[in-house]
Amino acid sequence: GFFSAVARLEKLVQEEREIVAAVKQHIQNGGKVSADMKRYVDSFDDNNTVPEPDYIAHHPVRAYFLIKRLSKITLSETKKLTGKEVQLPTVEDLHMTALALIVLQDVYSLDMRSLVQGQLVMVSQSTNGAEPQITEICGKDPTFTLDPSDTYYIGEVACKENKFYQAVLWFNLTLEIMREKEKSLLKIGDEQTDRPGPRMRDVLLKLADTVQKIKWDRDVFMAVSKLGAKKTNAEGLSHLSNLLENAISSLSKPIRTEIPHINYENLCRLGVLKNRAPHPTLTCRYVRPNPYFYLSPAKMELLHERSPLVALYHDVITDKEVNKMKDIALRRMGRSPVVADDGGEMFSRTRVSETGWIFDTEHPMIAKLSRRVGYITGLDVNLPYGEAFQVLNYGLGGFYEPHVDYFRDEQPVLLTNGQRIATFLFYLSDVKAGGATVFTRLNLTVPAVKNSAVVFHDLKKSLAFEQDSEHAGCPVLMGSKWNIMAALLAFVGDILTKNRQLPNINAIGNPFSERQLERFCFHHVPVIGALSYSAFSTNILAYKAFDELFTSRHLVVANCLLLNSHLGIGLYLFNTPTIRAANTRWRVAWSVYGSAMFNFGSILLWATVKEIIPEHAVLRVGFGVLSSVCFLLVGKKYLDHVDTKLAKSKPKQK
Ligand SMILES: O=C(O)CCC(=O)C(=O)O
Numbered sequence: 001g002f003f004s005a006v007a008r009l010e011k012l013v014q015e016e017r018e019i020v021a022a023v024k025q026h027i028q029n030g031g032k033v034s035a036d037m038k039r040y041v042d043s044f045d046d047n048n049t050v051p052e053p054d055y056i057a058h059h060p061v062r063a064y065f066l067i068k069r070l071s072k073i074t075l076s077e078t079k080k081l082t083g084k085e086v087q088l089p090t091v092e093d094l095h096m097t098a099l100a101l102i103v104l105q106d107v108y109s110l111d112m113r114s115l116v117q118g119q120l121v122m123v124s125q126s127t128n129g130a131e132p133q134i135t136e137i138c139g140k141d142p143t144f145t146l147d148p149s150d151t152y153y154i155g156e157v158a159c160k161e162n163k164f165y166q167a168v169l170w171f172n173l174t175l176e177i178m179r180e181k182e183k184s185l186l187k188i189g190d191e192q193t194d195r196p197g198p199r200m201r202d203v204l205l206k207l208a209d210t211v212q213k214i215k216w217d218r219d220v221f222m223a224v225s226k227l228g229a230k231k232t233n234a235e236g237l238s239h240l241s242n243l244l245e246n247a248i249s250s251l252s253k254p255i256r257t258e259i260p261h262i263n264y265e266n267l268c269r270l271g272v273l274k275n276r277a278p279h280p281t282l283t284c285r286y287v288r289p290n291p292y293f294y295l296s297p298a299k300m301e302l303l304h305e306r307s308p309l310v311a312l313y314h315d316v317i318t319d320k321e322v323n324k325m326k327d328i329a330l331r332r333m334g335r336s337p338v339v340a341d342d343g344g345e346m347f348s349r350t351r352v353s354e355t356g357w358i359f360d361t362e363h364p365m366i367a368k369l370s371r372r373v374g375y376i377t378g379l380d381v382n383l384p385y386g387e388a389f390q391v392l393n394y395g396l397g398g399f400y401e402p403h404v405d406y407f408r409d410e411q412p413v414l415l416t417n418g419q420r421i422a423t424f425l426f427y428l429s430d431v432k433a434g435g436a437t438v439f440t441r442l443n444l445t446v447p448a449v450k451n452s453a454v455v456f457h458d459l460k461k462s463l464a465f466e467q468d469s470e471h472a473g474c475p476v477l478m479g480s481k482w483n484i485m486a487a488l489l490a491f492v493g494d495i496l497t498k499n500r501q502l503p504n505i506n507a508i509g510n511p512f513s514e515r516q517l518e519r520f521c522f523h524h525v526p527v528i529g530a531l532s533y534s535a536f537s538t539n540i541l542a543y544k545a546f547d548e549l550f551t552s553r554h555l556v557v558a559n560c561l562l563l564n565s566h567l568g569i570g571l572y573l574f575n576t577p578t579i580r581a582a583n584t585r586w587r588v589a590w591s592v593y594g595s596a597m598f599n600f601g602s603i604l605l606w607a608t609v610k611e612i613i614p615e616h617a618v619l620r621v622g623f624g625v626l627s628s629v630c631f632l633l634v635g636k637k638y639l640d641h642v643d644t645k646l647a648k649s650k651p652k653q654k
């Protein structure tokens with residue numbers, strides 16, 4: 001549906017232009033169109049500049065108008081006139097867009113009088129009786145003004161969704177607007193019946209009906225029955241209107257008990273404000289969770305230190321990667337499911353977004369991204385330990401109500417066979433307003449910041465459920481929210497037999513340990529050095545073959561190999577027990593000396609041999625590899641020998 005992903009709305013705006021242009025052309029050529037279609041295209045003024053797709057698609061009221069007008073024309077006629085396969089919004093789309101307006105107004109306490117003019121104004125009621133805080137998120141645009149038929153329709157949608165309190169607000173608003181238009185209550189009885197939109201009598205009765213659904217009121221009930229079937233009864237209507245005013249003023253917003261709603265909404269509202277100001281208790285550090293980050297450390301904001309850990313990493317995904325992921329996802333997105341109690345999947349009103357699943361085997365760029373998730377968390381991201389990436393695009397007003405990511409006991413883990421131990425959530429877009437991720441039990445709001453990622457634990461170290469990891473995606477008020485959710489799994493059976501504890505998740509911002517650094521410098525680098533040394537022999541012995549292989553990159557590759565070889569052998573020497581026994585200055589000197597002698601000695605030897613063995617590529621490469629392996633082994637053996645000798649002769653320290 002168009003309601004469940006803003007990306008679809010963006011596309012729809014583009015398509016609408018083409019539809020309008022094609023139909024106008026058709027009319028100009030003397031073609032006939034239906035009255036609905038004529039009305040539709042006539043609403044587009046040729047002289048007006050066309051707004052950007054985002055201007056429409058990223059704003060709930062403007063998107064409502066887009067969906068509304070397009071759901072008034074028929075698919076068959078549009079296809080015929082444009083000669084193209086098009087998709088148009090359905091009645092469900094309109095219903096869900098109205099629902100989005102209801103939810104947004106409710107969660108963000110949007111001022112309704114502003115909302116009807118397309119203006120987004122958040123009113124935060126302060127608890128200590130001070131003046132309410134008013135935040136304007138978006139200015140008004142008179143081109144997008146909801147009229148009574150719209151607000152009445154939205155009220156009806158609220159009723160259908162059993163949101164009676166919200167329905168009362170919308171019906172009441174409808175009345176207010178109508179009264180202002182009519183200027184005087186006295187006109188109530190003799191309304192003109194040919195005016196489009198709802199009639200005041202109908203709205204009043206509907207309002208009375210809805211109020212009664214929340215709280216039965218004897219007086220209202222009587223007034224309604226007295227009105228009876230009589231069409232015009234100005235006195236009765238104004239009496240009912242007064243009664244309703246009283247009844248409504250005593251209503252208060254119902255509290256939903258099934259989820260920690262108050263906290264969720266407060267945190268979401270904070271998210272809108274926080275988009276504008278940095279968090280006051282910000283703790284930022286540069287971290288190196290893995291040697292991979294040695295030169296360019298990750299930028300980490302620690303949001304919650306005690307269990308569960310919640311950390312925000314900045315700039316962990318590049319724009320290029322973001323675009324690639326969105327691109328792939330767009331082609332396969334479908335309504336996001338939630339896990340049902342029986343372990344199956346279902347669609348729910350508690351999650352309004354679309355998902356595209358992407359495996360890291362699909363593209364090297366994605367594999368790299370996946371490895372990065374592994375480096376940061378220190379967890380195995382390979383199948384079956386990492387789930388495929390879920391790329392998400394939320395709909396307007398789209399949200400994900402408070403939930404936990406681990407599979408609860410009553411949900412057999414059909415999907416994955418493993419339990420989720422950590423969640424890695426990338427943000428692929430800045431959201432203009434709303435759409436924060438909130439942790440309802442930690443009182444924590446994380447605004448979506450493009451290219452960053454929030455990481456948190458789903459299980460405790462003891463493998464117990466981390467109930468405090470409960471979180472939610474707040475409704476998107478303005479803009480388009482894109483996420484990638486990567487869940488990291490553990491197979492609980494595995495853990496129990498192997499370590500009896502969760503693997504260490506190092507996304508705590510600890511710098512990678514000294515042991516890890518040592519292993520990197522004195523193991524990984526020497527191994528790479530030895531391989532490079534061996535490969536470099538080919539550059540000397542079979543220069544032509546090497547040149548053909550690397551063409552214009554020949555020089556770069558050769559120099560890199562030689563550099564690796566120097567580094568690897570140098571570091572290896574630096575760490576041998578014998579050399580380690582000396583002071584740093586000598587350690588450096590001997591390592592550099594040893595590495596230079598070994599490398600340049602080999603090069604000289606290969607250059608000499610080259611002159612005497614036949615010009616045969618395979619033979620020469622073979623000789624190079626074989627000799628390099630020999631030299632490395634002989635050298636290593638020699639060093640080992642010296643080291644053991646030295647260890648034996650060393651007097652035991654007391
Ligand atoms: O969109 C968000 O902020 C939260 C998403 C989420 O929690 C999930 O996909 O599991």
Ligand SMILES: [Fe+2]
Binds near residue numbers: 405471
């Ligand atoms: Fe989640």
